[in-house]
Amino acid sequence: xxxxxxxxxxxxxxxxxxxxxxxxxxxxxxxxxxxxxxxxxxxxxxxxxxxxxxxxxxxxxxxxxxxxxxxxxxxxxxxxxxxxxxxxxxxxxxxxxxxxxxxxxxxxxxxxxxxxxxxxxxxxxxxxxxxxxxxxxxxxxxxxxxxxxxxxxxxxxxxxxxxxxxxxxxxxxxxxxx
Amino acid sequence: xxxxxxxxxxxxxxxxxxxxxxxxxxxxxxxxxxxxxxxxxxxxxxxxxxxxxxxxxxxxxxxxxxxxxxxxxxxxxxxxxxxxxxxxxxxxxxxxxxxxxxxxxxxxxxxxxxxxxxxxxxxxxxxxxxxxxxxxxxxxxxxxxxxxxxxxxxxxxxxxxxxxxxxxxxxxxxxxxxxxxxxxxxxxxxxxxxxxxxxxxxxxxxxx
Numbered sequence: 001x002x003x004x005x006x007x008x009x010x011x012x013x014x015x016x017x018x019x020x021x022x023x024x025x026x027x028x029x030x031x032x033x034x035x036x037x038x039x040x041x042x043x044x045x046x047x048x049x050x051x052x053x054x055x056x057x058x059x060x061x062x063x064x065x066x067x068x069x070x071x072x073x074x075x076x077x078x079x080x081x082x083x084x085x086x087x088x089x090x091x092x093x094x095x096x097x098x099x100x101x102x103x104x105x106x107x108x109x110x111x112x113x114x115x116x117x118x119x120x121x122x123x124x125x126x127x128x129x130x131x132x133x134x135x136x137x138x139x140x141x142x143x144x145x146x147x148x149x150x151x152x153x154x155x156x157x158x159x160x161x162x163x164x165x166x167x168x169x170x171x172x173x174x175x176x177x178x
Numbered sequence: 179x180x181x182x183x184x185x186x187x188x189x190x191x192x193x194x195x196x197x198x199x200x201x202x203x204x205x206x207x208x209x210x211x212x213x214x215x216x217x218x219x220x221x222x223x224x225x226x227x228x229x230x231x232x233x234x235x236x237x238x239x240x241x242x243x244x245x246x247x248x249x250x251x252x253x254x255x256x257x258x259x260x261x262x263x264x265x266x267x268x269x270x271x272x273x274x275x276x277x278x279x280x281x282x283x284x285x286x287x288x289x290x291x292x293x294x295x296x297x298x299x300x301x302x303x304x305x306x307x308x309x310x311x312x313x314x315x316x317x318x319x320x321x322x323x324x325x326x327x328x329x330x331x332x333x334x335x336x337x338x339x340x341x342x343x344x345x346x347x348x349x350x351x352x353x354x355x356x357x358x359x360x361x362x363x364x365x366x367x368x369x370x371x372x373x374x375x376x377x378x379x380x381x382x383x384x385x386x
Contacts, residue, residue: 026253049253051282053246054274061243062278065215065250068235068371069258070380073250091239092247095367159382 011141011170012038015103018148019074020047024101026066026073028052028059030081032105034171039076056081057088064098072156074101079108083120086127089161094131099155102163106137110168113176124165134162139169190312193330197292197354198224200334201263204290205229207338210259213251213378216363217244217264219299221292223359225263232377236363236370242272245289249279252287255378259286259344266293266307273316279347280321288341289317289349294356302356317349324348 015038019027027042027050029035042050053059056077063073077085082104093100107114108121128135134154138147148164155162168174201224208214211233216222218237221244225234235251237244248262269276269291279287295308307313317325324341328334328350341348364370375382 026250051278053278055272057240057243058246058272058275058278061240061246061275062250062253064243065247065252066254067250068247068375068380069213069251069254069378070375071250071254088240088243092237092243095238096371097368098371 010037011144011166012041014141014144015148016041016045018145018152020045022072022149022152024072024074024152025049026063026071027076028062028073029076030054030056030059030078032076032078033174034105034166035076035078035103056084060085060088060093060100060102063100064092064096067098067100072099072101074103076103076105078105078117079124080117080120082124082127086131089127089131089133093161094133097159098161099159100161101152101155102161104163104165105171106165106167107174110173111175128163134160135165136162137165137167139167141170144170190327191329192327192353194353194355195328195331195334196357197221197294197352198227198357198360200292200328200331200352200354201225201228203331203335204261204338205231207335207342211377212259212261212342213248213255213374214261214263215244215248215251217241217262217268219265219268220359221263221265221268223362226363227359227361232373234377235374238363238365238367238370242268242275244268245272245275245279248287248289249275249282249284251378252284253282256284256286258378259288259342261288261290263290263292265298266291266295266313267297267305269313270306270311273320276317276320276322276349283347285344285346287347288338289322289347290338291349291351292354293351294354296356298356298358314349314351317351322347322349326350328352
């Protein structure tokens with residue numbers, strides 16, 4: 001464990017530090033309330049090129065191109081946005097063997113109030129499993145750095161994408177009043 | 179079927195040209211190992227037929243993502259010019275990417291749109307650009323100020339040469355006929371990706 005990760009005290013500090021340590025310089029996102037502190041910190045850190053895409057599949061296309069150009073990239077999205085990317089996964093990222101790093105802010109579970117999010121959430125893991133895309137649900141902060149660090153290294157070494165599903169148990173999720 | 183009196187396309191004077199002919203003219207201008215990302219379908223096929231440069235990437239699916247992929251390459255390699263070749267149907271599927279390109283404003287990215295007003299490869303159904311949508315106006319509206327219709331072959335070459343100077347993102351649209359592509363690509367995605375990465379001087383698992 002290096003200094004920056006030891007010092008990191010929040011889940012978003014840990015994600016940022018682990019991306020940096022693995023030379024992931026490009027982050028393309030479609031916004032999410034829960035990811036907001038991470039996105040803000042990425043924008044503030046000039047190590048990263050961080051910007052919004054208009055759709056999640058567009059973001060995957062951008063990081064795929066960047067990988068082929070020699071730059072590692074990650075995509076951030078929320079659960080509902082995952083519903084837009086199966087074609088980009090199945091016809092670009094997976095067959096071309098591109099180690100795209102996909103971070104999903106998990107909605108649709110543990111207190112969801114929006115049925116639309118809840119149903120997309122049900123499709124997410126079956127889609128990833130049917131494409132044999134590595135997917136890891138992270139619920140604990142003490143496992144976060146290890147999980148992301150090792151999985152980025154595996155993605156690059158095996159030329160395969162990986163999806164990190166960040167549970168409300170880790171991030172706090174999106175809270176509403178019942 | 180080359181005349182298109184209706185809609186925005188009918189309103190400008192661009193000549194109807196041939197995609198393969200223009201692709202060859204474009205490739206002839208590439209002297210500095212520029213990267214070219216070919217969109218799915220005939221854009222791709224005619225790029226393949228124009229000569230299989232190691233700096234060409236041929237999409238096999240993911241319709242609409244040629245421009246995002248090219249933007250990613252342009253961000254990763256700011257010293258190399260990158261060109262996306264996209265059809266009207268594909269661009270219409272992912273119009274938001276024009277706004278993203280304008281926001282990023284990479285100096286080294288050029289978008290070429292082949293507009294024949296049809297989804298040619300799926301049975302020639304009409305696209306929205308055959309009726310009212312003007313793809314150059316959309317591009318300008320998205321923020322890519324340097325967006326133009328090519329009036330004829332010579333104008334296309336002039337616009338391409340100007341775009342390759344790398345002074346900002348640009349879009350060149352060409353009205354094209356409905357002749358099919360002259361060849362089809364190989365369809366081995368890993369081989370295509372590996373070759374492209376080697377062509378861009380990027381180490382991969384199999385060449386490092």
